[in-house]
Amino acid sequence: MISNADISETLSQRLSDSGLRSTPQREVVYSVLLKKRDHPTAEEVFARVKPEMPMISLATVYNCLETLVQCDLVRAVNFERGPTRYCPNLHPHAHFHDVETGATHDVDLPAGLLDQVKAILPEDFKASSVEIIFRGKESPKARGGEPSSI
Ligand SMILES: [Zn+2]
Numbered sequence: 001m002i003s004n005a006d007i008s009e010t011l012s013q014r015l016s017d018s019g020l021r022s023t024p025q026r027e028v029v030y031s032v033l034l035k036k037r038d039h040p041t042a043e044e045v046f047a048r049v050k051p052e053m054p055m056i057s058l059a060t061v062y063n064c065l066e067t068l069v070q071c072d073l074v075r076a077v078n079f080e081r082g083p084t085r086y087c088p089n090l091h092p093h094a095h096f097h098d099v100e101t102g103a104t105h106d107v108d109l110p111a112g113l114l115d116q117v118k119a120i121l122p123e124d125f126k127a128s129s130v131e132i133i134f135r136g137k138e139s140p141k142a143r144g145g146e147p148s149s150i
Contacts, residue, residue, distance in 0.1 A: 011027055025060055030073065035048075037106070038103070039085040042086070073088065077104065093106045093107055097135050105138075
């Protein structure tokens, strides 16, 4: 369980590493992402932040998300034709995207797999990141379970 104090500490550390300061808005946006790891869109984050911080605007939420992505605390995930989704899981992982429900799940990758994938590239290509996205359908049984279980 991650306490709010831990979130504050991680966040202010990361932000100050990037030359930024921690703000209540950034903290609440980050804590919302950590609380429910279902890869919400900015609008979904906004809806979850609102009860805690009624005065916050969607534009502010967008700005906070952008800052968190720049600080490498959050990954922006894009699927074609869909809005950007946000993921606070910083361990190397792939995404499984259910094309029917739109649900997105983290899939842990074995150690070294991303390096092996990068090694496929010809020497002239320098990859700064690799995205692995599975698309398909979950079995109905899995859909009824916890969002993170596959
Ligand atoms: Zn993820």
